[in-house]
Amino acid sequence: MEVGEDFPRLPPGFRFHPSDEELIVHYLFNKVKLRSLPAEVIGEIELYKFDPWDLPSKALFGKDEWFFFTPRDRRYPNGSRPKRSAGSGFWKATGKDKSIIASSGVKNIIGLKKALVFFTGKPNKNKKTNWIMNEYRLPDLSSPSRQNGSMRVINFFPSNKFLTLHTNIMI
């Protein structure tokens, strides 16, 4: 189902614009725990099977920004390193993970966020694109659960469009 930019039945100006904490606490955590979600706005997809430009049409909604749940693909069957190749290229992290801290109560780390850029081609011969992805995951537990480790929520966008949005907010 594709319903365009606006979530159905919302007045103009209202949209799904979650904080990192909301995305972790209300969506990813419940998804991982197989609990019901507050709203059906994030589709599940095998993200690493596709090029980013083929993903927007697979999202439940979105225009400049899209959200997906995706299982993590492991690079090696028994290894913990994630597989980052996707479609005709690969996703590459742009920096360190950012910890997402609970804003109330005990200031625990409730999630981790990583920014990635999509490159076409192979690592030794590639071309950077303007497709950017934020990957949110639950913290690795002392006794890791395959389930926790494998399900991620993805927020991705073409950076040029996104910067336009950002300019709109800032100026």
Added chain:
Amino acid sequence: MEVGEDFPRLPPGFRFHPSDEELIVHYLFNKVKLRSLPAEVIGEIELYKFDPWDLPSKALFGKDEWFFFTPRDRRYPNGSRPKRSAGSGFWKATGKDKSIIASSGVKNIIGLKKALVFFTGKPNKNKKTNWIMNEYRLPDLSSPSRQNGSMRVINFFPSNKFLTLHTNIMI
């Protein structure tokens, strides 16, 4: 009425996060034309009577960012220059007006946006604060209407909080 950060009855992650165009087309234009608005989310206030830190509790909702309709105050009874003094200080523009262009159809200028910072004290002896305001207005018409010229929509926020929000989005 104060209803906290989230608009009533919205699932977590949904909020009023309008584009400049949505704010002009769906809210300010209809307000100026005395038409009904798509949602009652923007309260009307005499903005220049208050210090910015007294305004959040007067908004219909909001946490890091608040919206108001406000009439423009003229500096001189018959002049066109706006009055910028407010509460214990004054608002000062930080740059040129930004034109807001219609995204579809004829690419008309549908509105103007100005960023302002609040200073306490008097122009000759003042202290800059971290309160920032975006002022949206309809374009001046060839045959100006007092009504068009006088009603503005305001979006304001403490810049430190806002920059935190911005970081959440970008990283």
